[in-house]
Amino acid sequence: MAAELVEAMNMVKSFRVSDLQTLLASMGRSKSGLKQDLVGRALRLVQTEYSPELLKNVRQLYETRFPKASSWLAARRPESVPVNYPALNSSPRGTAQGTDYLNGIPKPAPPSVAEVKLVPLPFYHNLETLLPPTELIAQNSEKLQESQCVFELTPSQVEQIRNSSELRPGMKSVQVVLRICYTDSIGVQEDQYPPNIAVKVNQSYCHVPGYYPSNKPGVEPRRPCRPVNITPWLHLSTVTNRVTITWGNFGKRYSVAVYLVRVFTSGELFNQLKHCSVESPERCRERIQDKLRFDPESEIATTGLRVSLICPLVKMRLGVPCRVLTCAHLQCFDAVFFLQMNEKKPTWTCPVCDKPAPFELLTIDGLLSEILKETPEDVEEIEYLTDGSWRPIRDDKEKERERENSRTPDCPVVDICVPEANGHSPAHSGTNQTGKSGSGGASAGTGGTSAGSGGGAVVDLTLDDSSEEEGGGGAEDSEDTDDSQDSPAPKRGRYDYDKDLVTAY
Numbered sequence: 001m002a003a004e005l006v007e008a009m010n011m012v013k014s015f016r017v018s019d020l021q022t023l024l025a026s027m028g029r030s031k032s033g034l035k036q037d038l039v040g041r042a043l044r045l046v047q048t049e050y051s052p053e054l055l056k057n058v059r060q061l062y063e064t065r066f067p068k069a070s071s072w073l074a075a076r077r078p079e080s081v082p083v084n085y086p087a088l089n090s091s092p093r094g095t096a097q098g099t100d101y102l103n104g105i106p107k108p109a110p111p112s113v114a115e116v117k118l119v120p121l122p123f124y125h126n127l128e129t130l131l132p133p134t135e136l137i138a139q140n141s142e143k144l145q146e147s148q149c150v151f152e153l154t155p156s157q158v159e160q161i162r163n164s165s166e167l168r169p170g171m172k173s174v175q176v177v178l179r180i181c182y183t184d185s186i187g188v189q190e191d192q193y194p195p196n197i198a199v200k201v202n203q204s205y206c207h208v209p210g211y212y213p214s215n216k217p218g219v220e221p222r223r224p225c226r227p228v229n230i231t232p233w234l235h236l237s238t239v240t241n242r243v244t245i246t247w248g249n250f251g252k253r254y255s256v257a258v259y260l261v262r263v264f265t266s267g268e269l270f271n272q273l274k275h276c277s278v279e280s281p282e283r284c285r286e287r288i289q290d291k292l293r294f295d296p297e298s299e300i301a302t303t304g305l306r307v308s309l310i311c312p313l314v315k316m317r318l319g320v321p322c323r324v325l326t327c328a329h330l331q332c333f334d335a336v337f338f339l340q341m342n343e344k345k346p347t348w349t350c351p352v353c354d355k356p357a358p359f360e361l362l363t364i365d366g367l368l369s370e371i372l373k374e375t376p377e378d379v380e381e382i383e384y385l386t387d388g389s390w391r392p393i394r395d396d397k398e399k400e401r402e403r404e405n406s407r408t409p410d411c412p413v414v415d416i417c418v419p420e421a422n423g424h425s426p427a428h429s430g431t432n433q434t435g436k437s438g439s440g441g442a443s444a445g446t447g448g449t450s451a452g453s454g455g456g457a458v459v460d461l462t463l464d465d466s467s468e469e470e471g472g473g474g475a476e477d478s479e480d481t482d483d484s485q486d487s488p489a490p491k492r493g494r495y496d497y498d499k500d501l502v503t504a505y
Contacts, residue, residue, distance in 0.1 A: 115185035122359035131258035177227035183253035195248030201233035284367035285388035
């Protein structure tokens with residue numbers, strides 16, 4: 001009992017943070033804090049609540065962490081049963097035909113690595129497993145390691161690849177892909193490349209996705225970890241294919257797997273989404289009513305929810321409104337653009353709230369699809385009401401534009417050429433354009449009166465002082481005489497017209 005307790009405590013001291021968190025969570029303890037806090041908490045747990053169940057959990061985690069150094073397995077193995085470890089320099093020729101190898105060792109050698117599960121990818125559908133997840137084993141203490149694995153394709157697999165359609169010239173829809181992830185049997189693992197990775201297939205280097213440049217200062221470029229297509233470099237026959245992986249050994253453990261997959265395009269995924277995941281308008285209205293239902297405990301009553309008809313991804317009007325079932329918001333994004341962007345750069349993140357948006361949880365909003373068909377192109381926002389109905393929201397800029405177009409002047413326009421337009425006589429024009437006085441001025445005045453009765457007279461407001469002096473003869477006297485009979489003479493300024501009768505706009 002004491003020996004097992006000491007052995008369990010030594011195992012706990014060698015655990016990683018994820019192992020410590022898993023152990024504490026399985027026993028109902030808090031898993032937050034730094035590593036030293038987690039280690040102390042786990043050691044106290046082993047000392048105070050030692051039980052067979054706890055010991056079993058510790059041993060399972062330790063076996064996953066160190067599959068070849070499980071001392072408790074060696075202690076319980078009968079002495080009469082020999083332990084056969086395969087030699088590192090063993091040759092594939094010495095074994096049965098059809099066995100796959102990694103680093104010169106038969107692939108069933110590390111049993112715990114077979115429990116590693118890779119996360120399913122929407123654009124890749126697994127047809128067959130050519131090499132299950134197998135750990136990359138360092139051969140020495142060098143930082144740069146090289147590991148090999150071999151596999152063969154069956155005639156039916158070769159036919160599947162050759163008879164598949166082309167996604168684009170030179171790329172088949174059925175491919176053989178290489179996937180690499182962390183060696184961890186807890187949960188599903190995402191693709192993760194080791195440092196300094198290089199993949200060589202049958203003595204030819206194949207393309208591995210590079211780094212995305214970062215446009216933010218101080219942010220390192222990120223490398224997209226996705227399956228590596230090795231199909232173009234394979235022998236499409238029963239000849240053995242050899243894959244050599246160069247990787248950096250910096251303390252983390254990695255596993256490699258090879259699959260035969262069917263690759264989908266964003267258009268094919270959209271067709272799946274359109275046929276299998278559409279939320280009916282009735283269900284959408286129920287969701288809206290649930291969100292707007294009056295809560296007596298809440299001090300604020302929500303009477304409406306505004307939703308934009310512009311996609312947050314491309315800033316264009318929505319074509320196919322889509323959202324995630326687990327998101328709390330009603331705002332949608334365009335399904336076509338979302339799938340196209342994840343086909344090029346897979347992130348699967350909701351563009352509205354930045355939460356995970358896996359393909360399995362995407363749904364098309366049936367109600368918003370109907371609204372998009374019923375509203376004109378200039379409507380960019382709507383508001384959902386408490387009864388599940390909706391109304392369009394006009395843009396403030398558009399309202400201001402309409403207000404300006406329909407706005408009338410505050411003051412009435414006065415035509416200075418129309419007699420009795422405002423109760424006064426029309427403006428005087430005592431001088432013609434040539435500046436002549438005498439009979440010419442009188443004739444101009446007469447012409448101005450007749451023109452005013454017919455449709456308006458032309459008033460020249462650009463006369464200077466010299467023109468006034470030249471034309472300040474009998475015309476002014478005659479006009480003053482005529483005006484004095486009806487009304488008092490108006491005040492004269494620099495120019496020969498009545499200032500109080502002229503309104504300029």
